[in-house]
Structure formats: structure tokens, C-alpha cells
Amino acid sequence: MSSLLGNIFKGWSDYTKGNEEGGHHDYEHMYAMVIDLDMCTGCNACSTACYAENNLATVGEEYFGARQAMHWMRIERYFDEPNVGEAEADTQSRGASFLPMMCQHCNAAPCEPVCPVAATYHTPDGLNAQIYNRCIGSRYCANNCPFRVRYFNFYDHQETAWPAPMEQQLNPDISVRSKGVMEKCTFCIQRTRAARNTAKNEGRAIRDGEIQTACQQTCPTSAILFGDLLDETSAVHQAWKRHQVQLGKYAQNKTNPELRGYRIFEELNVDTKVLYLERVREV
């Protein structure tokens, strides 16, 4: 009895304490990413690698046209907005810009508090996790995501996306999501899990670079960096530091405004963990 009550009280105090401090735990890791938009060529390799790694279903033309596609990592293409005095039609002479857009793993994620069953939450690794089998499909999280990177299984895709023998290619480290479930980029959490296991077996900490996300691993220009922000030696930590971008700020205090690092929708104070480096333009 006493332990039950104790559990409840402890749980409650953890809960309120967590809420006061941003709703999160003591982080063990803080996985984050850096994407150099000047190196990104928009070639789609990352996106296809993601399909292969994470059992993403292809939906076909009709559903894609209905905007029900399941691409966790989508490459958006924009043309620059015209400079003052420049004709709109001429902006293509500076080329296009590509934006790889996937779950930004916000530290103050708008999706997390609204999930009625806590199927999406923040892990001690600093990831925004989605527990598929807990999801009941209220889709509130997707509505509240400013990046529109949460994808809902509007249909069962098993038979159309993986006709036999294609199901043999499915990654057994990830479940195949059924209809009615929300899914999104996990920063390849199965690779994190495997690396943690190896590190534990060898009795050491996870090394920087030991975990590579599928998109990072395949990126032909190496535009993507992934690693632990809490590890001060990690390349990602160095890059964030070099670009003077800090977590937990909605306006960065840069001593050098010419640094390229920025986060998308920083002003919403969602505290994303993907640092984008600005595209460079020859003027």
C-alpha cells in the first residue's frame, strides 16, 4: 500500500517537476543533426535510403496526389524570391534551393503535449519518439506540427507497397505500421538501439559517428551530420558551437551575424534539433 501511494506521489512530483522544467528528463544524450544546404544537391538519395531503412510504404499516384504520401524525409525545391528590382522570372538564374525536411525532433515539441495517449513523447536521448502500437490515431500531433512532417497511415499499405517477395526486404528492426497509426522520422532509432547495445557490451560510451542515420550514411555530398549534442567532442556539437546556435533559445545571440547556422521556425520556440546551414549565393 505504502509503496503504491509512494509511487503515485513520486510519479506526480516527477510529473510536475518535469512540467516546470519543460516537460523533459535528465537527458542521457541529445541527438541532433546538421544539414548543410549549400552541399545538399537535392538528389533524393537520403529520401530513398529512408524508404529502404524504415519500411516506408509507397502509396501510388492517387494517394500521393491526395497528399497521403509517407515520405519521412522529403526534399522540397524552392526558387529564390526576387531581389529588389529583379524580375520574378529571372530568379532561376541563381539555380534552385533544396530543403531536406524531416522531423526536427523539437525539444519543445508541439506534438508531444497534445497526444491523448502519450504515444509521442521525448526520450532521454532527446528524441521525439513515436510509439506506433500506442497510437490511437487522433492525429492531433500532426495538426500541431508546424513542419508537417508527421505522416498518418490513412490506409493499410502492406499489400500494395510490398507485394511478395518484397516483404522480405522489410527491416525487422522496425514494425510495419498498419492503418490508423501516425509515423515519422525517428532519427533511425533502431541504429541508436544497436549502437547502444554494442557499446554496452564493450563497456564504453557510444562514440561519435558510431550511429549514422540512413540519410546521413548515403548522402553523396556528406551534407548531413548526426550526433550527440551533449558530447562536446562530437562533430555535431562542434558545428552547433561554431555556428553559435544554442538549444532552448528562440532568438540566437550571435556575436557574428554572418554565421550560416539557423533553425527553421525558431520564432515558434519549438526548439528544433536540426541545424540548417544557409545556402550560399554568388551575388
Next chain:
Amino acid sequence: MSKTKINRRNFLKVLGLGGAGAALAGCDMPSTVTLEEGEEKIYSYLAPEEYVIPGVGVWYASTCLQCPAACGTHGRVREGRVLKLEGNPDSAVNAGKLCQMGQAALQAHFNPDRITAPLINGQPASWDDALALINEKASGGNVAWMTGTVSGHQRVLLDAHLAATGKGHHYAVETVNARAWTDAGKTVLGDAMPTLHLDKAKAVLSLGADLLGTWISPVTFMGQYGKFRAAPRGVLIMVEPAMSLTGANADQWVAAKPGTEAAVALGVGHLLMTKHGLSLNGMPNATSAFQSMTPAQVHEIAGVSEAALNKIADTLVSHSPSLVIANASHAAARIAMVLNIMLGNVGKTLTPGASIAADPLAPMMGSSKDLAEFAQNAAAGKIDAVFISGANPAFVAPQGLDMAAALKAVGFKVAIATCHDETTKACDVVLPLSSALEDWGTHVPAYGGKPGVVHLQQPLMEPLHADTRGLGDILLTLGKSAGVDGLDAFEDYYGYLRTAVSAMIGSELEGDWHRVLQAGQFETRAASRAFSAGHDVALGFSETAVSGLHLVTVARQGLYDGRHANSSWLQEAPDQISKAVWDSWAEIHPKTAASLNLKDGDYVRLTTASGAITTRVFIYKGVHPNAVCVPMGRGHTDYGRWANNGVNPLTIVDAHLGDWQSSEIIATASLVKIDAAGENRHLVRLMDTDQQYGRKLVATIPAQQFGRTQGGA
């Protein structure tokens, strides 16, 4: 994975362990329900190798055959199934990276539309019957081979087979090729495949060479591009009629009228001479060609403004060393080579290529010239029998070549293919080929590898379908029955390859062989090449047709020339530029659209001298107003469940408009007429906007600032 004692069927059956095979049950199951005991089956191994552990993935090295670049791969194998491909970090070609086509090799392998048994006239047959028929019909006379790019020991066996059967010819067909560049290299510098150093160049001018997309070895170039973009940042200039992936990443994208890149290049050369005082010693022909093309003329011919031309010339001079590459036409490629000489890039960013000493293994690079020649020879009845593998002439041939009639004129046709396509339908015998992930082979990268390095292709899993055979095995069988000397000693291609590789690495030791398997590549003697002094070739620009609307067919990384169309991943991966999926479209400039009164999604009929196709328009500004760009790859009629969508623009390319000084079919020269076809349906795209609406999504920074801050701060 050397030959194991494991029974093949059981090796495949070991799925239940680890819940792998049952992943499909997904998470539909309420977790309050405990799974019933005894509902699933587990097959245990009989006698597994020690390293085979259920639930643990093992990585095997192999080679990617999705395009002629031959990147090294690592495949993750678990429970006997290959699950994921990654680049082989040891390979100098791709340095651990892969493009989307490489990733999608899995889908080519697990494709539900694979051919599983030999077919004779469309009816399933046994291998013995099929081979007997082949022996009967294709043992003498003019037996030809048609392949894509082929290299390594497959090429050796193929050549041997050809030699043994008589006077046949080997047609290597690649619609997407670098023939213009290689020919120009051979003519001007004496080296068909010089090494490019993008990472050392401070400026790159590309004349229609989509080096980030499909040109020669895109992953190599993208790897170099990453370094090229680091500080001090290189400047990329692209001249082309319709924006390619390279154009989209260029700092200066210059829209030239279709087929006029050579004129632009001449204009740049003119400015370099007159404005910047560069000269070409000992090349009077070239000098006069440059001098005769003034910027004003370029503006008239190519529609490129003098300001843009000046900017190109200024950049090339101020950012030295630079690099000029071209693939638009033979003329443009030659001029590019000469520009490199003039700019002093030779020896700095353009060095002699590296290859292997064993010439029979060197890649036989494909071209569309071979396609045309095949059509002519076949139609003329000069070919008695043909083996087709890795090429789809019935799909890529323009209507003008009348490939259907040409194939009909060939008495006996054998297709060696993994999937049905338009060509296998026309063949008498179809031999089921193992997929690239089930097969043995050696491949010499056409470009980008370390000198003397041969990539090894090893099976990543047991054949998915028991009755398929590898290309090497088929060639060996054919060679044996054709009486090629020395093949009888080998039971299968694996044995042949192992012997051959052992000879090349000079070691018969088991351990050395395993090291080769592990690395996925081995080094052999490299041939050193050198440039000859610049040949003073004739430079010129042939004004085929510079006015009017031109059809521009381009290949995009993804469906490529159409060979990857039956991959749902690649069909659903939005086209890099238009962001369209699952269907064809015709890119036209807003001005053109306005003059023709077309809206986005309107269906139009594109008519050339060779035929007509109907597709919908996509209006955007990344295309020259004189060009109608239709990416190739779609429009299959018999290529599996995912491929039969869109239209095939290659069919209406005017085949008789050969490139200047070559008979390559050029993709930009056909005049086209656009008629509205009435219907309008929204083109399915990833996004319907080009604009960021003031959201700071892709932010930009001027290059000067980048130069100041990249070092640190």
C-alpha cells in the same frame, strides 16, 4: 558468402527467427492480447556458418549495377535476406555513399515482376530446352550481342563467345552516355576518360553535362562537389536548355537555346581571348573558331545575353584553376576541352585518366550510336541472331529507327533479363537472369576508381528464384557450347571468377580471396596514361535548328533511361526538379505557355517529325522558352506493375538528326509542335509552390560572407 553447404531453400526459409518474417502483422494487434502459442513457424538452420547468427545483420561487399558507374556497395544481410544497401567506404568511386538508384537496387532484386523461368516464345520452358534451342539457332552466322555498359570478366567471356561464334558484333547501348565527352577527350587530349578534379577547381563550367545527376559517375562527382562547396567555395556555372540537377545547384544557370551550348562555349572562348588576353598556342583552327564567334552572335544564336557571357568568362579567369566540361554535343565537348587547354586547367583539374592494364576487362562504354547501327544492320538482314542483356532497345529507340521491324528482321533473339520489358516481349527465348544482388562478377568502374582497382560483385543472398542464373554463368555455358577454349575446366562462373581473380592478385590463398570478398574490390596492375599535346581539331557549331520549339529529352537520376521505372521507390521519389511523381510531364517556360495559352496540368500533344506523344504540361521557369523538356524513363508498356505510366519521349526523338561528327542520337534537336489536347488534370507533385512565402525555410547568404565566416569565428 562463399559457397555454403546450406540447402538453398532452407537458407531462405529461416525467416521466423526474430519476428522478421512476421513483420507484416504490424501493430494492429492490441498489446493487451498475448500472442497465441504455436501460431508461427520457425525453421532452424541445418548447419549454418559460424558467422550466421539469426537476428544479427552481417555486411557483405558487392558492386552496384544500377548505372554504368559501378559503385561499391555493402549489403546488410540478416536471416539470409538482404535488407539494405550502403556505399562501400573503401571504394574510391563512391566512398561509402550511394545515390537513390543504388538504394533502389533492393527493389530491382525483390521485384515482384521478376522472370522466374526460361521462356521459349513466351511459354515456360526448361533451361535445357532453352539452351538447346540457342545452340541450334545461334551457333553460327552473324551472332550479335547487345548489352549496356559491360566490363570485367563478363566482358571477357562475352568477347570470347563472340569470337567463337563468328563474325558477330557487340553493340553496347546506353541512351544516357558520355560519348561526346569521351570522343572529344580522345580527339583533343588523347585520353577518352581524363580524371576531373572538381574538388580542386574553383570554378566549373558545365555545358549540358549533368554531373550531379546522371553523367558518367554521379556519386563520385557529388562527393567531389561536397568538397568543391567548402571554403574557398567554387563557383558552378551551368549552360543548358532545361534545368538539370546540376543546373539547380549552379550559381549561375544559363538557359541556352536547345543545341546551342557549343555556340556559348565559343563565345566564352572569344571573350577569354579578346577580353582577358588568353591565347591558344599552336592551335590556329581553334583560335579562328573562337575569334569568329562574337558575343553578339552568341546572343543571336543561343539567346544568352552578353552580360551573362561576360560573367562566365570573368568567373573562369578570376577563379583559377577552373574546369570546363560538356556533354551537350560533340562540338561542345571539343570546345570544352580546348577551353581547358586555354585556361590552363590541363594538368591541374584535368589529369590523365587511370585504368587497369588488363584491357579486355576495361568497360565497354555504351552509346546510342550502337543502337542506330544495330537497327540499320538488323533491318538490312545482317544479323542472324542476337543476345540482348542489360539493354532495352525496344524502349529506348526512337520511332525513326523502327526497332520493332529491325528486331523482327533478326532471325533469333535471346533476351537475358531479370524482368519482362518491351524487348523480352519481342524475343524468342528469354533466359531468367539473377539479380545484381545474387550474382558474381567483376566490374571496372569507367571512372573515379583508384587506378587498377576492380570491383567485385558477390551475391548478397541466395537466388530468390531457384531457376534464375547469373550472367557470368550463362556466358560460361554459352561459351562452352560455342567451344571457347579453356572454359571446360570451370564448373561454374564462381570457379572461373575465382581462378581469374586469383591470377590477377597473384595469390591462390583462401585468405586472400576472402580479403577480396571482404573489401569488395582488389587492386591489379594499373595502366598509366598521359595526355598528348592538344590536337588542333576543327571546332565549330552546326546550326541544326536554332529557332522554333525543340524537344529536349533528359534523364534524371531516378528512373534514368527507364530501366528503373519498375521501382515504386523511384516512381514515388519526386523528380528532383519538377517534384512530380508517377507520371510524365512536359516542362515549358511561362512565356511559351502564355503564348500557347496553356495552363498547368493541360494535356498537350507534342508532335515531332517522328511521331507524337500526349502528356501534361508543367509550367515553370527552369527551362528555355524555346525548349519543351520531357524527362525520359516513363511510358513503358510491358515493364511490370509500377512502370506503365507516363509517356516515353525517346520514341519521338528525331533519330536522323545525328550529332555533328558522330552518329549519336541527340536529344535536343527535334523540332516539336504543341497542341492542346483538351483535358486538364493536376500534375501530382510533392509541392505546388516554388515560394517560401516569407518563411525562412531555405535561407541564403552571400558568398563574400561565407568566405569570411567559414573558417570559424
Next chain:
Amino acid sequence: MSTERSKRKPFPWVQAAVAAVVVGASIVLGAQIFERQLHPESAGVAPAPRVPGAEFPTDTFAGKDVEQPINYSHKLHAGDLGINCLYCHTYARRSKVAGIPPTAKCMGCHTVVGTDKPEIEKLTQMWQSNQSPAWNKVNDVPDFVHFSHERHLQKFLFDNPEMDIKNAPDVCAMCHGDMNQVGVAKKMKPLTMGFCVRCHESNQGPSDCTRCHK
């Protein structure tokens, strides 16, 4: 009005008290049932703590006898003969799955031992015809669950200073029950999420959902 008020019945204290007792009792009872699951030792069903430093989940599950292609006996091999679990289920220490031993392992002994028994003959015949028996899976977790045998063996067996590899059966028994007593195989623990969670709570296992859900 005042007359009416005076006629009012007094508050039913007795009934209220009875109700309160009933409600209170049911809460306490319910909590104890819940707690019994959390801390079984408090309920007096303390098992012999065979794995030092670990608390056992004591739930049991009455699994059915699943028929198998070969009537193998755990009781004979593991119980009477005392063969260590890890001898046959050798993958358990290296992989997330324990795996069924390869037929070669069986044949290691049974080319010599017991060759005249009908079940062994069945096995030999399969071996000679390159067939592997189609075992029916007994202990199964849903596909959205990541469970690693390796991790648990590392924690409770190899990283546990008081344990030796010969104690492996004790560790296995935490989730599989006492296999020494059963015939072919039988599910003896519920293997539900609650079963996992309670053990993770008492043994300080991770409580992060993504560790177990994939």
C-alpha cells in the same frame, strides 16, 4: 416551514458509515491486488531468489502443450542430463533472438546417441534430406516489441559478478519458467507488457518506451 424542518429525519449516519467502509475496503483490496503484482514477495509468494541482485516476476501462465514436429524433451536434455540452455540456444548470448539450435547441433550427439529411437530417426531422416523441422513458436512477443536475449543475459548473467555461465538456466527461468520440467516446450510466463514492466521496475531496467517498442 419550521414545523416541516423539525420533522426532517436525521442524517443517516449508519448507512453512510457502511457505505464508506465498503468503498474504503474495496479501494484497499484493489490496491493490494495491484501491489501483489508489483511486489509479489509482500504477498507471501516469495520465490527462491536464484539470481542474486535481481527480483523475479512471479506471474505464471498456463500455456498449452504445443505440438512439435519432433517430440523433443526439455525435461530430459536440460533437466535430467543437465545440459546448459546456452549449449543449444547458443545465439541467445550474441543476438536478440535465442534461436532454435541448428540441426547440426542435434546431430552432433545423435549420430551416436539414441539412434534407434523413432524421434531421432525422424530427425536423422530430415537431416539427410536437407530439411529443417518446422517448429511451432511457443514464446512469442508481438512484432512491435524489441526484446534482446543478449542484453538480458549480459545484465543478469555475464555482468553479474555472482553468476557463472552454469547459472544460465536460472536467468532463463525468469521469463521462461522452469523448462527442466516440461516436455517439448510450454509458455509458462505471461510475457505481457505488464510482466516486462514490473520486472523493469524492480530491476531498474529502462522505462523509456522506445527501448522496447520499435
Next chain:
Amino acid sequence: MSDRKHLTREQTKDIDENIAWASINTDVLRSMENPRRGYWVAMAVSVCLFSVMIYAEVYQYMYGMGAALLNTSHMWDLYISTFVFWIGMSHSGTLLSAILHLVHADWRKPIYRFAEAMTTFSLMTAGIFPVIHLGRVWNFYWVMPYMTDRGIWPNFRSPLIWDAFAITTYLTSSVLFLYIGMIPDLAICRDNAKGWRKPLYTWLSLGWRGDDRQWRNFRFTYLMIACFLIPLAVSVHSIVSMDFAMSIMPGWHVTTFPPYFVAGALYSGCAAIITLFILLRYFFKFEHYMTFPILDKVCKLTFVIAMVWTYLNLVEFASVWYGHDIPSKEVLIAKATGPYSPFFWGMMTFGSVLPFSLLSKWVRRNMYVLFFASIFLNVGMWLERWMIVTPTLSLGYHPQAFNVMWPGWTEWAMVGGSFGWFGMLFLIFVKVFPCVSMYEVKEMVFHRKRTIYEDVDEMMTLHSGVPGPKAQAQTQTSGGA
């Protein structure tokens, strides 16, 4: 009662205080008997609509949520807007029975019963939508904090959980309120019932005899629940508004949403009362009880609430317009000018302009005009909910996801079906339970009369035909004299 003139639009009194108590019982009980053909037609239509809804739901269950044409940016659409609509509808009953009860507006008495039934049924309708819009309906109970073996709880930070609590609480309270307020009437029914109704009413009326103690407890309980219900009603719709206000989406993240939603709720509830008022008056011939002066008052009340709603609407627009949130402003502009603009302006016209017609006495006294006006008021309110949900989703923060989406057939089927379901429940209700509160109408008549006759005695004499105690005493006195 032969003179029907007082039942026409010239009528000035809320109710004819001379109406005989016995005839009240007769009239109301008559309405519960022998359904006529019109009733069966209405029932058939409702059942058909509801069957279509069931078909749509089964189809959607089998096929997936994609059947509703929802997409990656439009994760919610008509299901949620119609859910909000029905929740709003449910506020009328509380307004009429609880709020007006507390402020002693006795004209509510003839019409509050059906309003309260409406509350209950629209809540029951509303409750369907959050469930059917779930991707995995079969797990809907996971939002409830129940003790499980797995040791996990719902996420108490989620407004959807608050919704679940608020709606279930409100539904329970509403049912209780409806039922308790009906007990005296159920006793009347019991006394007059035959056949299967007899045991039903006997069981439901809980042994009501109408003695003083029962009445006292009844009054107290009724008042208590009324007091409890008012903050509950306000909180329910405030919480529903928080589904939107707690998000960060432009056009949803609005501080004034709670009062705005409550006002909108009362508004649509009032409009629905007008509709049902007219229907019941017409079909059940309740001209004596549902009179024009009462309708007049309801109309005025509706107008006032409409103005409050309009004001809050303008406040929202102004705060967005003068604010610095560009995406919000874009959403507002897109609402007014984009593809959804016809619906936006429809909402503004029906919601803010149409109520001005209620200022006209002619309209207030013209049932036909008023019937259609009230329907359109509710159409406007339904559009309002749609215009809250959808334009925001079509134009969020990320340009890639900008798109216009039109609801699929399952959505329309379920919106239509919800009316069928509601109609079905309501039609059953009016035949099983008295939809006019008999005892309260009697009270009303009683009180009204007292103000005229001043003398209770005289009134009682009038109703019962027996002289009251005072009169008897007087007679005795006079007789004695």
C-alpha cells in the same frame, strides 16, 4: 379554448393562465400517443441517414481514414467541426433550464424540457465524432485513465483528454438533470399509462407521490444540479475550444476562443430551440404552451447572443489583424479571399447579418420565416466550425503543405448521419417522455394567475370547482352569521 384567436401572433400573454390543469395533462399525454404518419416518415428519414452513417463508418474502418480524403495537412476536417457543432448545440438546454431557472424567467417552463433533451442527445451525437475520427477506433478507451497491468496512463496534458473528461461529465450531468426534472411528470405518465409503458414509468418515477418531502428534496436537488451544470457547460465548450487554442497553429492559437466558443454554442443552441419549438408546436399542436410571446423572447435572446458572438468574432479578427503573427494574418486573409471564402462569408452572413432580421416583430411572429431563419442561423454556426478547423490546416506554417481539401463522401455521410442519429433519439424521446414539462406549466399557470387573481383561494376554486379553505371559512362565517 374554443377561441383560438389568443393563439395567433397577436397573442400577448406568455400563456393562457386560465388553462385547466387537467387539459395540460391531456394535451401533453396526447402528444405521446399514437404516432401519426408524419412521425414515421421523419423516423424513417432519420434511420436512413443514420444507416448511411453506419455504412460510411464500416467502410472507413475497413478502408482506412483516407476514405474521408483527409491528408497530411488536413488531419481533421468535418468530423471535428461537426463535433464542435453538436457540443455547441448542447448548450441550449443548460441555458434554458439552468440559467433561466436561476434567474426565475418562468417563460422557459413550457419549452425547457425538449431543450434539455436536445442537450443530452446532441452530446450523445457529439460524442460519436471524436471516436469515429480515430485512426484506430477500437482503442478509443485508451484515453480513459483506467488501471492497467501495463502501468501506463493517458497524457493528462492533452486537451483531448480534457475533452473526454468534460464531455462524459457533462453528459452524465445532463442526463441526470433531464431525468430528475422529469420525475414528477413521469409520475403523471405512470398514473395514466397502460401496457408496456406502465412498468417503465413506474420504475422511472421512483415512487413519486408528490408529498411535501419529495417536493422539497426534488427542488433542492434540481437547483443543485442546475447550479453545477452552468459552470460545467461553460467549461465544456471552453475545453473544446482549447483543442484549438492550445495548439500553435495560426488561426487556432487564439486567446479569445473559450468565450467565443461558449457564445457560439449558446447561439446555435438557441437557434436550434427555435427550430424545434416551431416543429413541436406545429406537429403536436402545442399552441397553448409554445406560444408566440415565448418564441418572441427566445428570438430576442438569440439576437443578443448573436451580437455577443459577432463581437467576439470581430475581436478575434482585430487582434489578428493588428497583431504581428504573419501566418495568422495570412490564414485570416485566406479565409476571406481564398477558396473557402464563400463559406466564410456564408458564416458571416448567416451568423452576424441574419440575426438582425430577428429585430423585426413580423419575423419574430412569423413561424415560417422564423423556421427557415433559425435553420440558416445553424447552418452559419456549422460553417463557423468548419471555417475554424479547415482553413488553418490548409494554410499552416509550411508552404509545402499548403493545399485545399474538400471533404470526402464518408465525411458528408457522417455529418448527415449525425442529424439522423439525433433526430432518431429525439423522435423516440417525444413519444416516450413528455416533451413539455407538465408540472412546471401548471406552476407557471398557477403563478401567473396568482398575479391576476391575487387570491390563491379564488384561483383554486376556479380550477377545482371546490371553494378554497378561505372561501370555505368565509362561507362558514357567513353561513354562521
